[in-house]
Amino acid sequence: MKKLALGLFLAFAGTSLFGQVFDEANGMKGLIVDEIPVPASLVGTQGLTANHKTYRFFVEMGAGYELMSVFATPDNDAHINTTTTFWNDENGDVNPQTSAYRPLPTPTDAKYYDSWVTIGGISATTARTQFIPLADDTNGDGYMATPTAVPFAITFLPGVTDALGTHFGYEVSPDGNWSTVDAQYLVMGSVAGVTPRNAVCIGQFTTDGYLDYQFTFAVKITGTPIFREYVHTNEFTDVHVLAPEKVRWNNAPDAAPALNIVAPASINKGQTVAITGTATDNVNVSSIAFSVNGVVVETITTTGNANVSVPYSFSWTCPGGSSAIFAVTAIDNRNQATTQTATATIVDANPTIVDFVAPNTDTAVNMNPFTVLVRATDADETISGVTINGQVATALANGLYSIVYTPTVGARTISASATVNLISGGTAAISATSGTITATNAAPAISFATPVAPFSIVILNDTTFVVNATDADGSVARVDFFIGNATTPSFTDNDGTDGFSFNWAGSSAVNPAFAVRARATDNNGAQTSATITFAVAFPNNGPAYAIESVTTFCSSADVFCLPMVTTKAVVGVTGYDVELKYDNSKVSPTGIVTAGEDLIADRDFTSYKINVVGDTMVRVSLFFNGTAPAGSSFNGNGTVFCVEFSRNYNFGDVDTAEFTMPVVEESYPTYVMQTSAIAGNYYSIKETEFNGAISFWSDNKRMSFVPTVNDTTQIYGIDAPTVVAATVDANGAFTYDIASGESIMIKRDVTNSYDVQTVISGQDAYYTALVTVEDESFIPNVYQIVAMDVNRDGQVSAGDITQMQQRTVANIGEFTQNSAVAKTDWVFVPSRTILEDFSYRVSENYPLTDGIGYSRKRVPTVEDEIALPIEGTDCPIISDENYKGILLGDVTGNYAAAANSPLFKSGEEAASLSFDISEVVNGKVTITVTASSEVNIESYDFNMSFDSEKFAYDSTKTKMFGVGKCGNSKVDTLSCTAFNTGKLKNGQIVTLVFDAVEAMKKGDISFKTGLINEKAVVMNVTEQEIELGLDAASLEVSVSPVPATEELNVSVSEVATIQLVSMLGIVIYEVEASQVSIPVSALAAGSYVVKVINGAQVVEKTVIIK
Known part of the structure; x- marks a missing residue:
């Protein structure tokens, strides 16, 4: 059996208080646990290993206190447990009743590391000693230095001796857990420690595992019966008010718990699910917490002190949302935590829908407030409210909510958020965002x-x-x-x-x-x-003279001449003497006076004298010299003279100098009259206006704007890109205030529905094709190669030709262009850029690139935002500039024929396009088109209108000429274009096929455009049975001469309305008559239409004016 140290026995302990004061804080100070390693020399002895350690326990008390007993109660057990077993020495049994002296074991003896319980130390009748803490040990044996003969008696509870032997005896199976709830072992009469620390040993335990322990003690005041009981858990507390038990593993490693989590991957809104798993720890799991989306839902606190593996299960009801993140956190006895997560997708069979009703797409608005409507609905939950842009919205019928929104300049979106009352309780926020709202502020x-x-x-x-x-x-x-x-x-x-x-x-x-x-x-x-x-x-009774104020730019010369002028006519003045006062802090006189010539025949007839009086006045005398004719005098209105001044160094860029003329003496042959002059100023201002002009590249003519006649050109400043800052005038010039930005955008566009065939034609496609195949017979200038790059991608390709032809026949209304630039029909290049930028010079290796100049693969970049020629900021110097306009697609510069006019020039009389109309066969009618020219035909274009009630364009049957295309974007209009790099002067070029409900007559078709090589030509139409108008017999029209140069004679078989109409549909001349001579010499050369109208009868004839 085993194992009480000598002199130890078990007994009951009584508790009583006698009213004396017990210092609770110093009575029981703490528990000391010394760790004693097993020496290497004993490793292998009776199973000892290097992992075994001996733990010796001491109760530390204050001075004047003694340990009475170590005990246990049903409420507070006494236990000492290890995760493995206690080690016991096979020779360690000692009979407690022996009277023989027991030798003390040394640290090199295995019995030194035996497991046992005690109070104080080892005892025999002839010798005693106490154990002491390592901190007080001087020789390392663990005993007090000198054994003392202090007798004490020990008693024990019956049966405990056997219980101790069961756990700490070598002769029985090894055990690792000892505990009791109804036992004591004590020293009758109590015992104190033998060092000033006053620590009494209560046992030692050897193990290769981890220890868990709890003891309850009775401590008394020395020499009195007063004692107090303590339980040792995490702190020392009165046994009657114990704190909850906490497991103490004093030598457990720093290992965090492990756990797993089992959770569903998908959950329905409102569904209750279970999240399960197991948490494990090498020592003890203290608690397990469950959270959802970062919020703790439930916590499990484990009981006991050996919870190595703890299963768990949590229940949670899904309130909705898009997903749930489950997290389980396990915490061990040393407050180490491990967290595992799982994410589940939330399925909502009836989701909350929040969408914008107005505006429901990208929207452009002005600055006026407007109503924003949002619809928020949910089939199985309720909407408690909606906010729009942070503002509480007004609830309307049918799930609609509204606010009045006041926009701000720029592009932005509006946000909406609906608050939903969830089925499972609580609320959720569902959001939506509108399309882009672009607000443009209209200028006042x-x-x-x-x-x-x-x-x-x-x-x-x-x-x-x-x-x-x-x-x-x-x-x-x-x-x-x-x-x-x-x-x-x-x-x-x-x-x-x-x-x-x-x-x-x-x-x-x-x-x-x-x-x-x-x-x-x-x-x-x-x-x-x-x-x-x-x-x-000037007032009639006011002064006859005034100082005329002068304004110059700060960038101008520092000198200026300040005039004295008349305010009403003067007569017979033979000379002037004046006093002129000035501000000497800003200006100084140069001494130069210049006579005006408004009141005299020649300024050389005059002389002057000037004298500076003090710092602020000059006196000036102006008189006739000896070269003047006899009787000379100043007469009339205008400038008398001007006095020159210079600005001083401290005259500001924007500044004013004031001048007065208190004395003006007029000399007459026999007398002098004195008056004064109205004061004036000199102003220095910053230059703020930029003067520009635009001209077309091919003829350098100004591109004017005349309302109702031609296109406008508008100038925008970079600081206010949506506000028109200037408009080109009738002379192609404009004035721009640089307050709108130091870069401008010049915008001139062609309406998408406008027919551009007269300027963008097959001839332009022809020249572009020569460039794409690198045919060196044609080398474009820089304007032409820019015009060829209609998609603005920086090179000339077949794609540009495709777009040109589609634009010519009106299949497209604008060119598709590089998304990095703004879509436009016109681009503008500063003249100085043409001169100074080497990229605007032809490549030296043309048609190949030289990396600098232009070629097919390197078209110069034309900037949309053009920096103005401004030097300096405090006092800017603004230069004028002329911008060259380039119409994209117009390679030949044919727009020059129509600059500042809606009319175009005509071609040669010798060229023509003939249209031969066939009979109707199987519901089809064909028109054979034949071209005739004295030069090689490189391209042709025509635009014809027809009666869509009778005919519909079907197809192009034959193409005998080059690369071309016909387009029928309008049901009553057909446009055709083609170019050819071969040689052709005469012959059939194309056959057109129409669906017909009756025979086609000449009156069923008319022509707006007819071009060969981009020149207007004669249009001839023939048919199987020629009829004019609705009743040819009753309305006959003849026109001569064709072409016309001075007059155009029109004869009609009866009185009718006779009109001369441009190819743009503008009525130039109109008269009610049967015969008329129309003057045409002032008209631009080109194709026109003579239109004769008499009731329902209409006859049109195309003519050419040269």
Whole structure:
């Protein structure tokens, strides 16, 4: 049996208190556990291994306290457990009742590492000793230095001795768990430690596993019967108020628990599912937590202290959503955690639907508020509310919700979120996003209401300027009023309640054509200006002279000449003496005076003298010299003289210098009259206007804009790309304010429905084909190669030819172009770019590329955003520029024939296209087209209209000429184009086939365009039975001469309406008569139509004017 140390026995312990104070904090301080390794010399002895360690336990008490007993109760057991077994020495049994001296084992003796329980130490009747903690040991044997003869008696509970032997005896099977709930082992009379630490040993245990332990102690005050009981768990607490038991593995390794998770991969909304698995740990699993989408749902706390493997099961009801992330976290006795996750897809048979009703696609809007409608529905759950762009929406019928949305400039989307009351409880948010809402701010409109131009104002008299300013999609925030060319407003009106107005008292500056500019700014910052020009008048009773204000750009020369002018006619003045005052901090006189020639015959007849008086005044005398004829005098209105000044170094880029002339003496032959002059100023301003012009590349003629006659060209600034900043005028020029940006975009487009066959024809495709096959017989200039690249991909290819031909016959309304650039029909190149950019020069290896110049594979890039020629920022210098316009597809530059006019030039009389109409055969009628020319035919084009009630275009039967295409994009129109790189002068070129319900007559077809080699030609039509109009017998028309140069004579068999119509449908001349001579010398050469109308009868004849 085994194993009590000598002198140890078990007994009951009584508890009582006698009212004396017990220091609970110092009575029981703690439990010391010393770890004693087994020496290498004993490894292998009786099964000892290198993994075995001996753990010796001490109860540490405060000074003046003694250990009475170690015990257990049903509420607080005493146990010492190991994960393996306790090691016991085979020679370690000792009879507790022996009276013989027992030698003390040494650390080199296996008995030293025996497992046992004790209080204090080893005892015999003749010698005693106590164990001491390693921290107090001086020689390493674990005993007190000198044995002491302190007698103490030990008692024990019956049966415990055998129980101890069962667990700590060598003679029985090895065991690893000892516990009791109703036992004590104690020292009668108690015992204290033998070192100042006051630590008493209660046992030692040798094992190669991990220990778990709990003890309950009774500690008393030395020399008194007062004691206190403690249970040792995670902390020392009064046994009557114990904390929950916590497992203590004092030497367990730092290993985290392991676990698995079993969860479904798919869940229905509202379904209850189970998530199961097992958590394991090498020591103990303390708790298992279950969370969904990061929220803890349930936690399991394990009991006991040997939960190595713990199965778990959690239940969860799916509230909805798109997916659920399950997470299970296991925590072990050392608070180490392991988490496993699983993701399940959530299936919603009746999902919440949130969509935009208005707007329901990408939408362009102005700045006016508009209603946004969102539909939010759910078949099995309820919608508690919807927010749109963060604003609570108003609920309407049928699941609709709305807000009023005020857009801001630019492109953005609107978000909506519906709050859903879930079946399983709680809520969820379902979101949707609208298409792109692009808001463009319309610029305000502004115009002068009063005064009404033309008008004059009298200097120094009040004049009120009133403007009407409105904004279509917002409000006008303010109107700024500027005088002349000023960049700083003279007045700002922020309140338009009674109209925007500005009261001006005239100006001391004299300018025969002055102006006030009003600029309206809307609530989104867009601006529009209006200017009113007026004349300046002088009061009849006012001074006869004035200093005329001078304005120059800051970039101009530093010198300027300040004029003195008359305000009303003068007569007989023979000389002037004046005093002119100036601001010497800004300007200085140069000493030069120049006489004007408005009041005298020759300025050389005059001389002057100037004297600077002080720092702020000059005196000037102007008189006639000896070369002047006798009786010379100043007479009339205009400039008398000007005095030259220079700007000082501190004169700002934008600055003003004021001048006064308090004394003006007029000399007459016999007397002098003194008056004064109206004051004036010198202004230095920044240059803000850029002057540009556009011209067509082939003839350098300006591309004008005349309303109702030809296309407009609009200029946009890069800082406001949606606001027209300038428009080309009738001279092809424009003025642009650089406040809209220092780069511009020039936009000129051809309406998609417009017939471009007269300028983009088969001839253009012909030349483009020569380039694609690298035929060096034709080398294009830079404008032509840019025009060939209609898709703007940087090279000339067959794809460009395809698009040209489709555009010619109106199969497409615009060219498909590289998505990186804006679609356009026109591009514009600055003249200086043509001169300075080497990419606009032909490749030296043409038709191959040289990496610099242009070729088929390297077409110059034409920028959509064109930087302006501006130097500097504080005081910019703005140069003028001319831009060369290139119509994409128009390789030959044929647009030059129609520049600034809707009419085109004609071709040679000797060339013609003939159309021979056949009889109807099997519901088909054919037209055989024959070409005739004195030169090789490189291309042909024609556009014909026909009666779609009777005929429908079917096909092209034969093609006898090159590469071509016919298009029938409109049911009553057929356009054909072709080019040929071979040689042909005369012959059949194509046969056209139509479905017919009756015979085709000449009157059933008409021609808008007929070209050979891009020149207009005569169009001839023949038929099996020729009839004109509806009743040829009753309406006969003859036209001569053809072609016409001066007059065109038209004779009709009866009085009718006679019209001369351009090929664009513009009526040029109209008269009611039977005979007329129409003057045509002023018309541009080209093809025209004589149209005769008499009731239901209409006859058209194509003519050519040269």
